[in-house]
Amino acid sequence: MQFYRVHSPVIPMSTATDSERKQPAWTSPGAQRSDISPLDLDDYRSSIELDQPFLAPPPAPAAVAQRLALVDQLLAYWSAEHGSASAGALSSYHDKRQLLRAWLTTRGPEPLPDAFHDALDRLLQREALDRGRIDMADLPRLPDDWLGLGCDPSPTAILWQGDITTLNTDAIVNAANAQMLGCFQPFHACIDNAIHSAAGPRVREDCAQIMQRQGGVEGTGWAKVTRAYNLPSRYILHTVGPIVGSDRLRPEHEHALADCYRSCLDLASRVAGIRSIAFCAISTGVFGFPREPAARVALRTIGEWLAAHPGAIDVIVLNVFSQDDFQIYQRLLLDE
Numbered sequence: 001m002q003f004y005r006v007h008s009p010v011i012p013m014s015t016a017t018d019s020e021r022k023q024p025a026w027t028s029p030g031a032q033r034s035d036i037s038p039l040d041l042d043d044y045r046s047s048i049e050l051d052q053p054f055l056a057p058p059p060a061p062a063a064v065a066q067r068l069a070l071v072d073q074l075l076a077y078w079s080a081e082h083g084s085a086s087a088g089a090l091s092s093y094h095d096k097r098q099l100l101r102a103w104l105t106t107r108g109p110e111p112l113p114d115a116f117h118d119a120l121d122r123l124l125q126r127e128a129l130d131r132g133r134i135d136m137a138d139l140p141r142l143p144d145d146w147l148g149l150g151c152d153p154s155p156t157a158i159l160w161q162g163d164i165t166t167l168n169t170d171a172i173v174n175a176a177n178a179q180m181l182g183c184f185q186p187f188h189a190c191i192d193n194a195i196h197s198a199a200g201p202r203v204r205e206d207c208a209q210i211m212q213r214q215g216g217v218e219g220t221g222w223a224k225v226t227r228a229y230n231l232p233s234r235y236i237l238h239t240v241g242p243i244v245g246s247d248r249l250r251p252e253h254e255h256a257l258a259d260c261y262r263s264c265l266d267l268a269s270r271v272a273g274i275r276s277i278a279f280c281a282i283s284t285g286v287f288g289f290p291r292e293p294a295a296r297v298a299l300r301t302i303g304e305w306l307a308a309h310p311g312a313i314d315v316i317v318l319n320v321f322s323q324d325d326f327q328i329y330q331r332l333l334l335d336e
Contacts, residue, residue: 036216041225041270044213048206050271053234054227057118059125068093070123071100077116078103102186104201105193109181109208112201124200124230131198133232134166136276136317146333147303155306158317159333160278161326164191165198169276169317171235172228173264175283178217178240180207180224191280191321195236199229203236221259223267234273237264241283249290254297257283261301269312276315281325295328 045051060070075096090096112120142157164172174195177183182196182204196203206226211218218224223239242256260282268274279298283289302316320326 036214036219038219038222039210039214039224041267044210044224047209047213048226050225050227050235051273052227054229056125056230057122059129060122062126064093067123067126068096070119071096074100074116074119074123077113098187101197105182105186105188105197106184107201109201109204111205117200117202120200121230124198128166128198128230128232131163131166133168134160134162136167136169136278136315139317142333147299147306155313156315158315159320159326159329160317161320161323163194164278164280164319165194165231167278167317167319168232169278169315170233170274171225171237171268171271171276172231172233172278172319173237173239173280173282175280175285175287176218176238176240178220180211180218180238180240182207190285195231199231199236202227202229207238221256221263223260223263225267225271233278235268235271237267237277239264239282241287242289243287244283244290245288247288249293253289254293257289257294257297258301261298262305265302265305265309265313269309275313276317277313278317278319280319281321284325285321291325292328292332295325295332299329299332 060067071093078100090099136158139158139160142159144154146154146157160167172195175191177192183190183193185193187193203226207224210224210226218238218240220240220242223237226236226238228234228236239260241260242253244253261279264277264279268277279302281291281294281298284291284294298318306313306316318329320329
């Protein structure tokens, strides 16, 4: 699966504005308190217009020359925001598009003008068409009783290796960080970066509103939901997985990872438009959770939740990054 690891032209990212350098209040040490409670869905759903369908604009033209004009328009705003900064040294569409992406990755969550969003949405809609759209109805299903759940009706399950930003499930799961604002490292090959880049900065703005209301960083195992904007899916479920890194895997890591899956499913069951969910392999990237134990936790927790909530979710997609991950899930499913 491709997560857009690319080599960038030389990009003058040191020209960040004061608003971009300023860290949101909830990311300060004083906001990282143990007494912060997870913000309930009902306390933020109206503020981010969660239940309003996103009306995507027509995609930008396929012709590169016309897309270049749109990127130049967007970079003009970047240049104005940075004062003397200019993209004039870059000439190709590729280099200018990379500059735009890098700027949006490093820019803070301050709201962008509607006209900017509208133009960028057209570009992102075109890029979504270029990546292609994967219809979950066309993907092969696992056997009906895929975990021996005995549910009636039994939810459909799919094991799929591919780019989660192309999938048309009602919701996809994003492995977020505690600040919940996406990745700030340009071109970083993490799923958080891939999802935010493809969906657009409206997601970061929504997450910022949620976190401002919460008043502190997101706890491990919690979950929040936003609209997915320029993705084929309608919603993004954001959850912060446990960090294992070089540490030895401990039971508390497994318990925290299980909380991630339960929190996402609990939250999804409260959003009427979510009947299908694609789970990424939470915490198995830079957070360092060993892949096979993570897959065991995922299968066990999803299975237990579905058995306890029959009919709540129709389709579960187990989305994996690599062929090794795919084979791990295949082997574990055969063992069930």
